[in-house]
Amino acid sequence: MAQQLNDIVLVPTDFSEICQNAINHGVELAEYLNYKLVIIHVINRETKSQLKKADLDVSAIADKLNDIANDIREKSRISVETITREGSIFNEIHEAASDTGAKIMILGTHGKKGLQYLVGSHALKVVTKSPVPTIVVQDKSFDKGYKKIVFPINSFTEARQQVQWAMHIAKTFGSVINIFREPHTDPILAGKLNVVTSQIKEAFDKNNITYSIHDAEKSGNFAEKMIEYATAEKADMIMIMTDADIFSPNFNAGAWDEKMMFNKDKIPVMCINPVMTGKVYYEYITLI
Missing domain, CATH: 3.40.50.620 (HUPs)
Incomplete structure (x- = not known):
């Protein structure tokens, strides 16, 4: 049986400026296509370490995602959903893409850096193992589309x-x-x-x-x-x-x-x- 696919743009984020660029790109793409935007953060060892240093618990991640989603809702007509998962970035992003039935994913990067310090072949692994096509963006806006x-x-x-x-x-x-x-x-x-x-x-x-x-x-x-x-x-x-x-x-x-x-x-x-x-x-x- 074929995978159920939905009108969804999936964007992973680690809350960096690089990933915010990807979210902005995803918002514009979702607006153009009239798709839903789903933003995901994977809680891994790095996330837990940062939370510990800031004396915060994992609920802070959901709060931060909600703040991003609410800001988008104030400025855009698209539907926005946020999700958190715990585990490996590679596994959880791919599973989220399959579980949501996303048709496309936007991945933010700058040079070889971005998305929770994925570099080189690691970033490549996220893309090449993705169950959906992935648009890798740096800081170029969606603008009027892909003409x-x-x-x-x-x-x-x-x-x-x-x-x-x-x-x-x-x-x-x-x-x-x-x-x-x-x-x-x-x-x-x-x-x-x-x-x-x-x-x-x-x-x-x-x-x-x-x-x-x-x-x-x-x-x-x-x-x-x-x-x-x-x-x-x-x-x-x-x-x-x-x-x-x-x-x-x-x-x-x-x-x-x-x-x-x-x-x-x-x-x-x-x-x-x-x-x-x-x-x-x-x-x-x-x-x-």
Whole structure:
């Protein structure tokens, strides 16, 4: 049986400025989609240590969440719910996403810091193991939505799943999809890339999606070139798949994902777990 999905944006917080940026982004997204906003804090050892130093008990966490929710209610028309859980950040965030049936999660980060000091591969773990797509944000506001999306592809791209999400987002926000292709000197890989590109073009044309295709320069790091391109195009979002299985055996997916998520130009990055997409989202829902 498919997971029950609800019109919910989930935002984890550790009450830092970084996570407040994510909450603000989540509020604007929920307003645009007419979704409910759910804010979660996971009480772990770090939380308990901070509470002990301040001579407070765990009820202070609920009070703080309520203050945030009430402030949102005063300024916005959206429905807001807060929840606390105790245990591992990784497990509890993922379980909360599943239990609430959230369709999307907003994760705040700055560089490699944010969300209760998650760094590097730890932050990556939250994203790649999430049962829902996650938009990683730094301090860029939602503004008017995701009008310009950069959509990187290579010969290993799982086209069906990434395309499905791109079309959902494009139809919802009236987005233009900028396909950015990794160059290949190997004729076999170049041929595969052309097949992937043709499949994407066919799907976009069939669904009246506005798009353009650009090839990266053959020299230089593809991820860096892609970020440079996204910055030059003033992109509102970069959309990537976050699973090593979609890349070649020699491709360092973790390094790629980190470079994207923590990009210095602070462009929001939508990260999609292809396993999740195949089992739940692709077959059973329309995102928005």
